[in-house]
Amino acid sequence: MNSNEISEKFRNAGVTVAPDRIEKLMENYKKFSVPQNEVERTVMRTLANENGIDITALYTKTVKIGDLKSEDEWVTLMAKVVQLWDNDHEAVSQVGLIGDETGIVKITVWKKAEIPLLLEEGKSYLFKNLVTNKYLDRIQVAATPNTEIEEIKEDIQAKGKEVTLSGAIVDVINGSGLIKRCPECKRALVKGACGNHGKVEGIYDLRLKAVLDDGKAAYSILAQAEIVTKLTGITVDKAKEMATEALDQSVVNVEIVKKVIGRYFTFKCAPIDTNYLVKEIIEVI
Amino acid sequence: MAENANTNTSSNPQKFERETAKRVFAHEFKGAVPVEKLGNDQFEPAYVQTALGEKINRVFVVGVATEAEDVSNGEVMMRMRVADPTGVFIVYAGQYQPExxxxxxxxxxxxxxxxxGKAHTYAKGEQVYTSIRAENVNVVDEKTRDRWVKETIEITRERIKNSKASDDTKKSYEGMVETAQKAVSANSTTPPAEK
Incomplete structure (x- = not known):
């Protein structure tokens, strides 16, 4: 980065610094053979302090969610809160999804960020200086102490809230059928234990995880009890009865498989990460 | 909703894409030949390639089962013949496909x-035999079969259009599509014969 580029960065942050002055500051370090990026960093920090601005303001880029690629970047987004999730981590203030016209991304607002406002679903905000990170190859953003969030009047349109998928169900994935959920966090229990809360008395639920395939692409779909009942005629109570009678929970899954495999469906779905949550059954053949 | 976030994190961290279940008529499938593996990945899927150039690993077919028999010979194995308007698929299911x-x-x-199921080939001398190793088999109805035939007609027409095969080959497959077309048109005008 040369003096002009640094000057440009300051201009974007609303501060005018003459390239000459930057040049001069950089010159001071030349004789010490300090690495170039360390020189840039020090000069920028000095100038930021002089002008009373936060250094992260210099690094942040205003971007669209669809363009988020690398981690550990400072970004500024204008986005709508699509969904807020229940959160029981004490270090987290809020967690959910935000979206703009190019995509949807998960956001974590840390308690430490001390954001004075609480996000509300359906409202749009300017998120200044979020930091990106990656989890399992997926980009997320987080609000940190350097982040500022302000509500904006503009109504940002979040991308792809619902899509219509049509195809045949070609596979039913493990974890479908009658399951038990943790009464506290609603997670599905594995061998009677919750990942967060250990051994708990689970609540029965019915779900379907399947693959819908249209011959061109395969989609992972997820259906909750209400939809499963509509597709198969099996209610949670009926499923419990079936399992009790057979002394085996898997009979429910077998019955679901018989009802859905190889048949054609059209669903209205909400994309969630790489999965599609079935919201509505449009057609069954 | 938090539940969904959790199930997602348990998904495979590696980039794994499920093979799409291709739609193909029995006549086209029958003439498929194995594609040689590149061999630089032990999890590389096996493909067969049809005369129209479609590379197939997984297939989805709907037809009429005309024969189902136990062909166990040391290991457990079931064989089934499934007819569509253009020909017959041979379907196998063994000990690793219990359902x-x-x-x-x-x-x-x-x-x-x-x-x-997955497309398989078996060579005996010059002859290559294709079959399907079934992952899932389910009883469906006539409406589902008709929908499959219509869908496969559309997909096959598109395949012919984009194919680099010779004009003669394309023409013969156009004939196959017409046969299939006639079969579904006949179905939709006359009531089902049986019962």
Whole structure:
């Protein structure tokens, strides 16, 4: 980065610094053979302090969610809160999804960020200086102490809230059928234990995880009890009865498989990460 | 909703894409040949390639099961013949496909069936035999079969259009599509014969 580029960065942050002055500051370090990026960093920090601005303001880029690629970047987004999730981590203030016209991304607002406002679903905000990170190859953003969030009047349109998928169900994935959920966090229990809360008395639920395939692409779909009942005629109570009678929970899954495999469906779905949550059954053949 | 976030994090961290279940008529499938593996990845899927150039790993077919028999010979194996308007698929299910095997075992032919499975080839001398190793088999109805035939007609037409095969080959497959077309048109005008 040369003096002009640094000057440009300051201009974007609303501060005018003459390239000459930057040049001069950089010159001071030349004789010490300090690495170039360390020189840039020090000069920028000095100038930021002089002008009373936060250094992260210099690094942040205003971007669209669809363009988020690398981690550990400072970004500024204008986005709508699509969904807020229940959160029981004490270090987290809020967690959910935000979206703009190019995509949807998960956001974590840390308690430490001390954001004075609480996000509300359906409202749009300017998120200044979020930091990106990656989890399992997926980009997320987080609000940190350097982040500022302000509500904006503009109504940002979040991308792809619902899509219509049509195809045949070609596979039913493990974890479908009658399951038990943790009464506290609603997670599905594995061998009677919750990942967060250990051994708990689970609540029965019915779900379907399947693959819908249209011959061109395969989609992972997820259906909750209400939809499963509509597709198969099996209610949670009926499923419990079936399992009790057979002394085996898997009979429910077998019955679901018989009802859905190889048949054609059209669903209205909400994309969630790489999965599609079935919201509505449009057609069954 | 938090639940969904959690199930997602348990998904495979590696980039794994499920093979799409291709739609293909029996006549086109029958002429498929194995594609040689590149061999630089032990998890590389096996493909067959049809005369129209479609590379197939997984297939989805709906047709009429005309025969289901136990062909166990040392290891457990069920075989089923599934007819579509253009020909017959040979479907196998063995010890590693217990659900599909049970479904074939409990089948009373003739019946409309949907089959999801992997394309297999077996060479005997000059002759290459294609078959489907079933992952899922289910009894369906006539409406599902008709929908499959219509869908496969559309997909095959597109395939012919984009194919680099010779004009003669394309023409012969156009004939196959017409045969299939006639079969569904006939179905939709006349009531089902049986019962």
């Amino acid at each position: 599909a095997r049970d479904a074939i075992m409990n089948l009373r032919v003739p019946a409309f069936v949907a089959v999801v």
